[in-house]
Amino acid sequence: MTAEMGLRLGQVAGLHFRRGNRRHTVVIGKDTRLSGYMLENALVAGFTAAGMDVVLTGPLPTPAIGMLTRSMRADAGVMISASHNPHSDNGIKFFGPDGFKLSDTDEEAIEAGLRVNAPMVEPAEIGRVKRIDGATDRYIEFAKHSFPREMRLDGLKVVVDAANGAAHRTASRLIWELGADVIEVGMSPNGININEGCGSTAPEAACEAVRANGADLGIALDGDADRVHMIDETGHVIDGDQLMAAIAEEARVRGKLNRDTLVATIMSNIGLERHLADNGIGLVRTRVGDRYVVETMRAHGYNVGGEQSGHIILSDHTTTGDGLIAALQALAVMLRSGRPASEALHRFVPMPQVMRNIRVAPGSRPLEQETVRQVIRDHETELGATGRIVVRPSGTEPVIRVMAEGEDRDRLEAIADAIGEAMTSAPVRPVTSSTTLFAKLSA
Incomplete structure (x- = not known):
């Protein structure tokens, strides 16, 4: 680039x-x-x-x-x-x-x-x-209008982590204007510290700030603020699957969940799917990428969707993932319930998932290798109906992502390691003139 x-x-x-x-x-x-x-x-x-x-x-x-x-x-x-x-x-x-x-x-x-x-x-x-x-002011007012008019955050203490990124001028100001006392994390960008030890991909700093300050909640955004993870009052992370479940259930109760359906990707936990089914909500899965979630939502008239990673799309308010607007909707769920975040926003017990990001040699193209495919098939057969394996190239990094999901975490760790070893051992194949030269512009 x-x-x-x-x-x-x-x-x-x-x-x-x-x-x-x-x-x-x-x-x-x-x-x-x-x-x-x-x-x-x-x-x-x-x-x-x-x-x-x-x-x-x-x-x-x-x-x-x-x-x-x-x-x-x-x-x-x-x-x-x-x-x-x-x-x-x-x-x-x-x-x-x-x-x-x-x-x-x-x-x-x-x-x-x-x-x-x-x-x-x-x-x-x-x-x-x-x-x-005035672009910052316009966005803050736009986001505030997504929050129920009758609600305020008065009396709440909220940690806001902007990941030293794009929301460092908007995130804490927005939450403060709605009435909360704000503890700031990741608000001092210097050009090279974006996402460094902070934000939704490294929420430990926000978790510690919640515990140290006795906060009611934490909001951890990523570098461009289209993702959010939240932290409950005990310092535990609430991921995108839990937030989608809370928002979708609240919307259904209020008669505002279109077609009683949530849209998520193949990476969302099977525990989410089971929990939604128990509560009369359907789940439609898409390929990975918030863009594909949005396309499915638009094509079929759904209005709540997102990713486990914290991209949450609420089409009644936005056209794309918005970490701050998603956080506001989760806050509204918590306030309506009268319960703390640990009870209001943790909706289900997730099935164990193990993730691996595998860096492979340039030109190796391991997912085209029959030996690698066979290893994946063998472990899929081993898991059977009790679990699943998702293997895909990352859309944003030069890695291949492996996710194994099932009942036995130790076995999942071994399966993910075995697939990773098979990929790193794949022989390098020469790059030919037909190789695609330009990556996708967005993911």
């Missing part, structure tokens, strides 16, 4: 999003990574070369860019972020004019454009650039 790639991508995407003979606009936001400055300037050069005007927001949560794209009637939105990854990574997420992430068709069209020389507009048609004030 270089400046050159950013420039080319901006130019190709700019041409893709231009519709008709008029001025066109793209909204560009970013998280707090040092490389964001480089990519922001590169994208600006590309979009203006394609004749698009650019609106810069500075650091803002990913869902804020989706909201602003639609609210400002822009032709596209761009978020510069590698989400929960370390500062050394970066990425680019696109939103269409409706505020939703792009379809596979749109992404493939942009990727195809990277393989040819994109034309530049005439000098008099080059786009203009401006930085807007």
